[in-house]
Amino acid sequence: MLKKLQYFAISSGFVLILAFCSMHGVFAGGFSGAPLQLPIKIDQGGTSAINGPNALRNLGSVSYQTDWGCPGVLIANTTGGANVGGGCSALSSNTTGAFNVAYGENALRNVVAGSNNSAFGTAALTNNTASNNSAFGYQALAANTTGTENSAFGYLSLNSTTGSGNSAFGFSAAQASSTGTRISAFGYDALALNTGSENTAFGWNALGANTTGTHNQAFGYNAGSLLTTGNNNVIVGSYPGVAGMVDNVILSDGGGTIVLQYDGGTGNTSLPNSVNLSVGGLDVLTHSDITTGAAGVAITAGASPFAYTATFAGSVAISAGTVSSVTLTRAAVVVWSVTASNEIIPVRAGDVVTVTYTVAPTMYQLTD
Numbered sequence: 001m002l003k004k005l006q007y008f009a010i011s012s013g014f015v016l017i018l019a020f021c022s023m024h025g026v027f028a029g030g031f032s033g034a035p036l037q038l039p040i041k042i043d044q045g046g047t048s049a050i051n052g053p054n055a056l057r058n059l060g061s062v063s064y065q066t067d068w069g070c071p072g073v074l075i076a077n078t079t080g081g082a083n084v085g086g087g088c089s090a091l092s093s094n095t096t097g098a099f100n101v102a103y104g105e106n107a108l109r110n111v112v113a114g115s116n117n118s119a120f121g122t123a124a125l126t127n128n129t130a131s132n133n134s135a136f137g138y139q140a141l142a143a144n145t146t147g148t149e150n151s152a153f154g155y156l157s158l159n160s161t162t163g164s165g166n167s168a169f170g171f172s173a174a175q176a177s178s179t180g181t182r183i184s185a186f187g188y189d190a191l192a193l194n195t196g197s198e199n200t201a202f203g204w205n206a207l208g209a210n211t212t213g214t215h216n217q218a219f220g221y222n223a224g225s226l227l228t229t230g231n232n233n234v235i236v237g238s239y240p241g242v243a244g245m246v247d248n249v250i251l252s253d254g255g256g257t258i259v260l261q262y263d264g265g266t267g268n269t270s271l272p273n274s275v276n277l278s279v280g281g282l283d284v285l286t287h288s289d290i291t292t293g294a295a296g297v298a299i300t301a302g303a304s305p306f307a308y309t310a311t312f313a314g315s316v317a318i319s320a321g322t323v324s325s326v327t328l329t330r331a332a333v334v335v336w337s338v339t340a341s342n343e344i345i346p347v348r349a350g351d352v353v354t355v356t357y358t359v360a361p362t363m364y365q366l367t368d
């Protein structure tokens with residue numbers, strides 16, 4: 001509750017003083033103690049500048065400017081509209097940029113004509129000259145100059161970037177990313193050293209050592225943390241990866257042990273740690289019943305191309321050998337075709353599986 005209002009007037013173009021005395025130590029705006037003085041400038045454009053002898057010093061007729069800081073905030077502003085600055089030198093270079101919000105010492109300090117930026121934290125977006133960026137945290141997006149559509153939340157997140165379309169959430173997330181574009185980093189040190197593009201990391205130190213690798217996705221604590229230059233990998237779980245691995249899809253457990261791996265370079269899918277994978281109660285690797293150990297029906301491949309007609313519904317498993325193509329024909333229509341071995345093909349009675357090869361594969365029909 002305000003006890004007394006001193007010196008109040010409204011007149012276009014004049015600097016006014018509002019001095020409030022407290023009752024029980026409570027002041028408007030959350031201040032207490034000594035009386036609060038608010039230098040306010042209201043011009044014909046509806047602009048207000050609050051606090052600081054140089055606040056909005058060069059402001060022309062623009063709308064909705066507010067400064068809550070020390071000298072230098074929005075000091076160079078001329079025609080930029082709808083900007084909010086709080087903190088020493090926040091938005092101090094802005095002249096024509098509009099719809100910017102900066103809270104923190106040197107936040108958005110060097111933006112001149114950029115618009116639609118939000119910076120919260122000391123030196124957040126301090127070197128930015130572009131538009132449509134958001135930074136929350138100490139030096140978040142601090143090195144960004146021309147990059148656009150970036151979002152950074154956390155201490156030093158995206159601290160070195162000049163790329164565009166990046167998102168980083170967490171302490172040092174994508175900290176060293178300089179030219180990378182369209183990356184997403186969520187978690188402490190996720191993509192911390194990244195310079196590659198189109199990478200996605202979720203989890204503590206996920207893809208933390210990646211430098212030039214591109215098109216990688218890692219999900220989990222420490223996922224892909226040893227990957228540096230590899231490309232086109234997907235890692236789920238805590239498997240750290242190998243520096244230059246390429247074209248792998250890996251499912252691992254929380255301790256980093258691989259459960260399932262697909263190698264795009266060879267076309268092979270493997271269960272490197274003897275995990276049982278079954279179809280219709282039959283182990284895919286041993287072709288035996290996982291309960292009784294009874295084997296599936298072995299198929300002896302004839303001359304290539306070899307056509308096998310399924311005698312009952314189930315699956316045809318094809319492994320090993322050197323296979324160039326596999327097709328599934330149902331009612332005289334080819335309904336499925338691949339150019340790799342190590343396949344499990346669901347079939348109906350009467351379906352025809354045709355295998356073209358140079359070295360005969362191992363084949364079994366498995367029951368449902």
